[in-house]
Amino acid sequence: MKQTIIDTIKHYDKIAIHRHVRPDPDAYGSQKGLATIIQSSFPNKEVVVVGEEDPSLAFLATMDQVSDHFYENTLAIICDTANQDRISDQRFRHAQSIIKIDHHPVVDSYGEIEWVDTKASSTSEMIYELFLAGEEQGLRCTDAAAALLYAGIVGDTGRFLFPSATDKTFRYASELVRYSFDRSYLYDEMYKTSVNIARLKGYILSNITISPAGVSYVKLTKDVMEEFDVTAKETSAVVGVFGDIEGINAWVMFVEEDDVIRVRMRSKGPEIHQVAAKFEGGGHPLAAGAKIHVWEQVSDVLAELEKTCQQQS
Known part of the structure; x- marks a missing residue:
């Protein structure tokens, strides 16, 4: 599969690289990291990264602006996205050929070429593996690409604390840090915390409840977010605050937006993705x-999580 991807990349002169909406460091790292590798390896190719901008990730990359005309005779590569509806910039559908590179369980099969590895810690890890497979064929990993891929791996493994970090993950990370980039800068930018977010963490910790099966949750209504002067997007920075608390097996954060209530679930062991699939x-x-879509559904989500934690305890 990796060789097929490399051969396809070689075939196209224009390549557009996408990732998912509401991006995280792995989405940006794999997207821009792959673009940097391709551009460095094949200087005559036109390679762009597209999608919504996230100011908090501008230290990693900024997106390119291209016309619809760009997608004529173009290869689109989608990184870190399980289903088509979540791909940022839906113009990928107009590309001549589509490649999917992802580490999430398959939700939506799309593209002529699909490389899905659910055992990979991150899509950034997969992109580095793609580089290794093509290094003897001319692929080049620059310092800038290494920094991006390292940031993506760090982000999706929770600084190598999550079970998804395997021996291969650590091996690849050890190779990436041999490149010349400022790791301290990356960590500072990825994990800096504003005063408002710190206060919101205090609010969450002061209102924690734990169910008999070890389920905890918090509701971040618009009023709460207004009180702490944080946006719905910024609340993603506090989803891990439950992780170190004894007795919590799984937790969920409900975040009110204009037209929907986002449900962010995390677990220390019970498998929760099937619960998410029900909602x-x-x-x-x-x-x-x-x-x-309504606050009354909170109890339904919590009931499913409670059942899951009881069954898998």
Whole structure:
């Protein structure tokens, strides 16, 4: 599969690389990291990264602006996205050929070429593996590409603390840090915390409840977010605050937006992605997302999580 991807990349002069909406460091790292590798390896190719901008990730990359005309006779590569509806910039559908590279469980099969590895810690890890497979064929990993891939791996493994970090993950990370980039800068940018977010963490910790099966949750209504002067997008920075608390096996954060209530689920062991699938979502066994439309559905989500934790305890 990796060789097929390399051969396809070689075939196209224009390549557009996409990733999922509401991006995280792995989405940006795999997308821009792959673009940097391709551009460095094949200087005559026109390679762009597209999708919504996330100011908090601008230290990693900024997106390119291209016309619809760009997609004529173009290869689109989709990184880190399990289903088509979540691909940022839906113009990928107009590309001549589509490649999917992802580490999430398959939700939606798309593209002429699909490389899905659910055992990979991150899509950034897969992109580095793609580079290794093509190194003797001319693929080049620059310092800039290494920094991006390292950031993506760090982000999706929770600084190598999550079970998804395997011996291969550590091996690849050890190779990436041999390149010349500022790891301290990456960590500072990825994990810096504003005063408002710190206060919101305090609010969450002060209101924690734990069910008999070890389920905890918090509801972040618009009023709560207004009180702490944080946006719905910024609340993603506090989803891990439950992780170190004794007695919590799984937790969920409900975040009110204009037209939907986002459901962010995490777990220390019970597999929760099937719960997310029941509420218009999905993801990894220990980290998933979903959505509900009215607050009355909160009890339904919690009941499913409670049942899952009891069955898998």
